[in-house]
Amino acid sequence: MHIGGIKTIIRYGSQDLIHLKNISSEGVYAANWKNTSTIYVIKKFVDNKEVYLTRMADGHQNIIRLYGVTTLDGKEKYSLVLEYAEGGTLRSYLRNNTVPFNWENQLRFAKEIASVILWLHDFKEIIHGDLHSNNILIHKDSIKLADFGCSCLKESDDNTGALGSGVDHALRLLILNGLREDPIQNTNAIFVKLYEKCWEHEPDNRPNIRQVISELNSISPKNNNISITFTPEESEESVKTENLYLSDSD
Structure with missing residues (x-):
């Protein structure tokens, strides 16, 4: 069938997607394929552009797979049929994971996220446009980038800006006025310097994605270059800032 300029896209019958349950306030559902244990995600899409760019981006191991489209009962518009990430969002993983999130x-x-961004920019000429921890998923202990609803092609003027639409408006203003998260205690010093460079207010002062990958590849997974520790006052302020970053757009 033809959707969004793509000829080869599979249409799934809604009768084959059972045990539908809402897993997000953004119109995202999980469903079983027929009477099997296979789970798909069903996501309402904004327009045909989202289908087109999701299909274009399909094919990288760190991007959620697009399997096809379907129409839910009582709905006229198509919904995307996507790979299910059993680990949930990166945000929930960081908040709730009971297994220690070790440095390795x-x-x-970080390398997986940087790698998939490079692939999108250089090989697909796609700008994701909404990169935040709710659009980064965990599946089988690996990163999966999702949601191309705000994405655009490089030559397009349709861009949401560096902060993306998933950042709360009040927080966006604070960031634009210079708010930055304090480094977390015992984080690798080179890693801290790298993400502080990425926070530079002026875009021209930020490293490009190839430079980011080069820096990440130079860092030891043994974390043998620990950053300085912080005073109790600094640590308390860091917690306040971290909570502000994590509380937006839940």
């Missing part, structure tokens, strides 16, 4: 995994996740 932190570094690996």
Whole structure:
């Protein structure tokens, strides 16, 4: 069938998607395929552009797979049929995971995110446009980038800006006025310097994605270059800032 300029896209019958349950306030559902244990995610999409760009981006191991489209009962518009990420969002993983998030995994996740951004920019010429921890999912202990509803092609003027639409408006203003999260105690010093460079107010002063990957590859997974510790006052302020960052758009 033809949707969003794409000829080969599979349409799934809604009768084959059972045990539908809402998993997000954004119109996202989980459903079983027929009477199997296979779970798909059903997501309402904004327009045909989202289907087109989701399909274009399909094919990287760190991007949620697009399987096809369907129409839910009583709905006229199509919904995307997507891969299910059993680990949930990165935000919920950071908040609720009972297994310690060790440095080796932190570094690996950062490399996976940077790698998929490079792939989108250089090989697909796609700007994601809404990169935040609710659009980064965890599946089988790996990163999966999702939600291309705000994405655009490089040459397009349709861009949501560096902060994306998933950042709360009040927080957006604070960030634009210079608010930055304090480094977390015992974080690798080179890693801290890297993400502080990425926070530079002037875009021209930020490293490009290839420079980010090069820096990440230079960091030891053994975390043998620990950053300085903080005073109790600094640590308390860091917690306040961290809570502000995590509380937006839940």
